Amino acid sequence: MRLKDLTDNARIILQDEYPDRRERDALVSAMVRDFLHLPGYAIVTEPFADIPESAASAFLDCAGRLSAGEPYQYITGWCEFGGRVFSVAPGVLIPRPETEYLCRIAVGKIRQMQQGDRISYGGGKLRILDLCTGSGCIAWTMALDIPQADVVGLDVSAGALDIASGQFSTDRPQSRMSVSAPRFAQCDILRGPSATGGLKDWKDGASLADFFAEPLDAIISNPPYILEKERVLMRRNVLEHEPDLALFVPDCNPLLFYKAISDWALELLRPGGLLLVEQNEALPAETAALFSGFSRCETVNDLSDKPRFTFAVR
Ligand SMILES: C[S@@+](CC[C@H](N)C(=O)[O-])C[C@H]1O[C@@H](n2cnc3c(N)ncnc32)[C@H](O)[C@@H]1O
Incomplete structure (x- = not known):
């Protein structure tokens, strides 16, 4: 699947849970980085990049979980705090x-x-x-x-x-x-x-x-x-x-x-x-x-x- 189609799909999936466009775009950009291992700006610079099926499916799975209200940091298992990467999981507060x-x-x-x-x-x-x-x-x-x-x-x-x-x-x-x-x-x-x-x-x-x-x-x-x-x-x-x-x-x-x-x-x-x-x-x-x-x-x-x-x- 092409990167552009994938990210367009993700935006549609996220629309109800994340009605604010800037927040939605920030999430899609983070997903591109974390699930496709491409820089967030690849959405603009490489819209026709071909994404392997397994990565595309993990990406859309993440979008589905986000649309069901799961926090992004619980899906990835980590969050950034003070320039460092901390593990997080359900049961522990996501640092703010x-x-x-x-x-x-x-x-x-x-x-x-x-x-x-x-x-x-x-x-x-x-x-x-x-x-x-x-x-x-x-x-x-x-x-x-x-x-x-x-x-x-x-x-x-x-x-x-x-x-x-x-x-x-x-x-x-x-x-x-x-x-x-x-x-x-x-x-x-x-x-x-x-x-x-x-x-x-x-x-x-x-x-x-x-x-x-x-x-x-x-x-x-x-x-x-x-x-x-x-x-x-x-x-x-x-x-x-x-x-x-x-x-x-x-x-x-x-x-x-x-x-x-x-x-x-x-x-x-x-x-x-x-x-x-x-x-x-x-x-x-x-x-x-x-x-x-x-x-x-x-x-x-x-x-x-x-x-x-x-x-x-x-
Ligand atoms: C707001 S969270 C802060 C977590 C972390 N320090 C942070 O800043 O992300 C509050 C923490 O207090 C813990 N907590 C709640 N009641 C407590 C108690 N009676 N004694 C000790 N810790 C408690 C919770 O388990 C939770 O981890």
């Missing part, structure tokens, strides 16, 4: 661009702190905790971007921990970098920081007591924060495929994770240690109010100028 931005801010602030500490404490290995780690995108970004960081990610979901602890285990270029891989453990963070005593590495069952033996330098979290009543605003590819556990909080207690995170940070962060959280843009003041026990607290806007993050210093 806002969280990439959170990581950029976190890396900048932690590096700044590292420089300051070199002057005051002589430096050393930074301990960074990622609460509600999901795919491990935050934990891995910290481990890969902050030299000498000791990173732990916690999540209650076994499916998420399987994915997080398996990132970069195949022979991808990133996996050959000489960094310490983060460790991951199962933990219900709503039970509070006293839970750290018995935490075990998800992969080999070794105790994580060494990590929690000293005060931590930074805690980062993107916890569930979408209100149940906000479901009506969401698309079905999210509602029907991504885990409720990763997304929703009760309308009557929307900040329960932030209360817990504040407890973790007050108990485990060293004085001067950093806390960074992603939050519901409708509740910035309420979220910041929970961190009143910190020496500094500020709301940080995302690139669309929405108040999506809170940054606090212990």
